[in-house]
Amino acid sequence: MHFTRGLTGGLLALALVGCTTIQAARGGPGQRLDPWENWNRKVFNFNEDLDRAVLKPVATAYTDVVPQLVRRSVGNFYNNFADAWSAINNLAQGKFSAGFDDVTRVSTNTLFGLFGLLDVASELGLDHHYEDFGQTLGRYGVGAGAYIVLPLFGPSTVRDAAAIPVDRLASPPAFFNGTGTQVSLTALQIVNTRASLLGATRVIDDIALDKYTFIRDAYLQRRRSLVFDGYEAETPPPSDGAPADAAGSAASPAAPAPLASAGPASGPASAGSAPAR
Amino acid sequence: MIAITRTSGWLAAAAALLVAVGAHAQAGKAPDALVKELSTDVLESVKVDKSIQAGDVKKVSALVDQKVMPYVDFRRMTASAVGRYWRQATPEQQKRLADEFKLLLVRTYSGALSQVSPEQTIEIKPMRSQPGDNEVVVRTEIRGKGDPIQLDYRLAKAADSWKIYDVNVLGVWLVENYRNSFAQEIGTNGIDGLVAKLAERNKAAATGGAKS
Numbered sequence: 001m002h003f004t005r006g007l008t009g010g011l012l013a014l015a016l017v018g019c020t021t022i023q024a025a026r027g028g029p030g031q032r033l034d035p036w037e038n039w040n041r042k043v044f045n046f047n048e049d050l051d052r053a054v055l056k057p058v059a060t061a062y063t064d065v066v067p068q069l070v071r072r073s074v075g076n077f078y079n080n081f082a083d084a085w086s087a088i089n090n091l092a093q094g095k096f097s098a099g100f101d102d103v104t105r106v107s108t109n110t111l112f113g114l115f116g117l118l119d120v121a122s123e124l125g126l127d128h129h130y131e132d133f134g135q136t137l138g139r140y141g142v143g144a145g146a147y148i149v150l151p152l153f154g155p156s157t158v159r160d161a162a163a164i165p166v167d168r169l170a171s172p173p174a175f176f177n178g179t180g181t182q183v184s185l186t187a188l189q190i191v192n193t194r195a196s197l198l199g200a201t202r203v204i205d206d207i208a209l210d211k212y213t214f215i216r217d218a219y220l221q222r223r224r225s226l227v228f229d230g231y232e233a234e235t236p237p238p239s240d241g242a243p244a245d246a247a248g249s250a251a252s253p254a255a256p257a258p259l260a261s262a263g264p265a266s267g268p269a270s271a272g273s274a275p276a277r
Numbered sequence: 278m279i280a281i282t283r284t285s286g287w288l289a290a291a292a293a294l295l296v297a298v299g300a301h302a303q304a305g306k307a308p309d310a311l312v313k314e315l316s317t318d319v320l321e322s323v324k325v326d327k328s329i330q331a332g333d334v335k336k337v338s339a340l341v342d343q344k345v346m347p348y349v350d351f352r353r354m355t356a357s358a359v360g361r362y363w364r365q366a367t368p369e370q371q372k373r374l375a376d377e378f379k380l381l382l383v384r385t386y387s388g389a390l391s392q393v394s395p396e397q398t399i400e401i402k403p404m405r406s407q408p409g410d411n412e413v414v415v416r417t418e419i420r421g422k423g424d425p426i427q428l429d430y431r432l433a434k435a436a437d438s439w440k441i442y443d444v445n446v447l448g449v450w451l452v453e454n455y456r457n458s459f460a461q462e463i464g465t466n467g468i469d470g471l472v473a474k475l476a477e478r479n480k481a482a483a484t485g486g487a488k489s
Binding site: 122127128199202203207208209210213214216217218221222223224226242 | 318374381384389392423424425447450454458462463482
């Protein structure tokens with residue numbers, strides 16, 4: 001167990017050493033997690049335009065036409081697959097209790113919830129655990145690496161982007177034959193998810209000073225929290241958002257370099273953000 | 278646990294009294310008890326108020342000022358979001374920053390409160406802190422239909438009482454999340470530029486909100 005753990009972690013760490021060297025080469029404080037900001041902003045704008053022109057209108061129309069009950073059932077159907085994949089990831093991370101919860105969820109919803117259309121398990125008090133492959137990698141010490149905005153897929157990191165193909169192998173389209181079916185399943189999933197996020201994106205439009213930065217920082221924070229199941233940020237992080245995660249354990253050999261170079265910048269920052277009195 | 282819930286009346290009351298007295302004997306109220314009381318109070322107020330549910334920012338503001346602000350270290354919140362530039366700001370700039378930032382957060386908050394539904398309840402999760410800690414995280418979950426919503430609070434001990442200085446929604450610390458945006462704005466347009474930007478954002482949302 002321990003041996004395989006170490007081996008997997010080590011291999012994956014090796015695979016991502018590339019990102020840590022990039023990190024060492026980076027400059028100013030805000031830049032550390034986002035060395036490709038210029039490129040990322042372009043892709044971000046492309047995604048935003050595409051969303052405004054196509055996805056959002058479609059999702060809005062979908063919300064107007066399709067009753068909420070049906071939308072929820074569609075969501076449940078996809079979530080049932082996500083639960084099964086989550087079970088595997090939980091077990092792979094050694095989180096057996098959560099893993100068996102997921103197994104129970106999938107079997108309950110498949111058998112008694114019309115193949116996953118109804119979420120009977122939640123009604124019974126069994127909560128989701130949603131673990132994906134990116135989180136499993138993170139659990140084994142793979143640092144998130146640099147922030148990257150993917151066309152269509154949106155915010156990600158080097159680690160999470162590398163995990164996407166593996167996650168897709170466990171998503172509904174992979175279990176059905178025929179390109180037409182697969183495309184429709186994927187499209188429905190995207191539209192249904194976007195529809196469920198209409199409210200959230202409206203809020204972000206309202207409260208973000210710079211949407212790109214706001215979403216980037218929220219994404220990085222949320223993923224970090226998910227990897228550690230919310231128990232990593234017990235103590236407030238260094239005030240300038242030092243690379244607590246990007247220079248995670250996998251990156252530790254390279255960590256001193258970025259830390260040292262950030263020294264002059266982070267010094268006054270930590271003094272300034274303490275309650276001023 | 279089961280015995281307490283089963284036994285009607287005095288046992289539960291006595292237990293609650295004991296907890297309350299015990300917490301009081303320490304410094305003020307325990308942080309988790311404070312959060313529980315505060316969030317239950319706000320949730321109940323929202324449930325009976327139709328105009329807050331409709332997203333009336335003025336009403337939410339009044340509610341926040343009356344019930345929430347006494348337990349929030351708002352100066353620290355703003356200072357922490359502004360980061361190292363806070364000390365460079367004049368007292369007047371600090372005040373304007375705090376005022377505009379507060380309005381921004383209240384708008385966020387009113388958006389969240391409009392999502393409150395009658396069956397929602399707050400569940401406080403066990404704390405992982407030592408008795409001598411001066412800073413703690415209180416974890417809660419809002420449970421209702423659908424997935425539970427994670428809502429955590431950072432509290433610091435100020436003199437005799439605990440005060441909130443950051444809130445975590447679904448894994449994202451809100452004040453922390455503004456730090457880079459603020460630094461970016463100050464870097465290009467200075468502190469006054471940030472104040473202006475916040476004011477502009479608030480104004481735009483106010484008119485946008487009236488339209489929809």
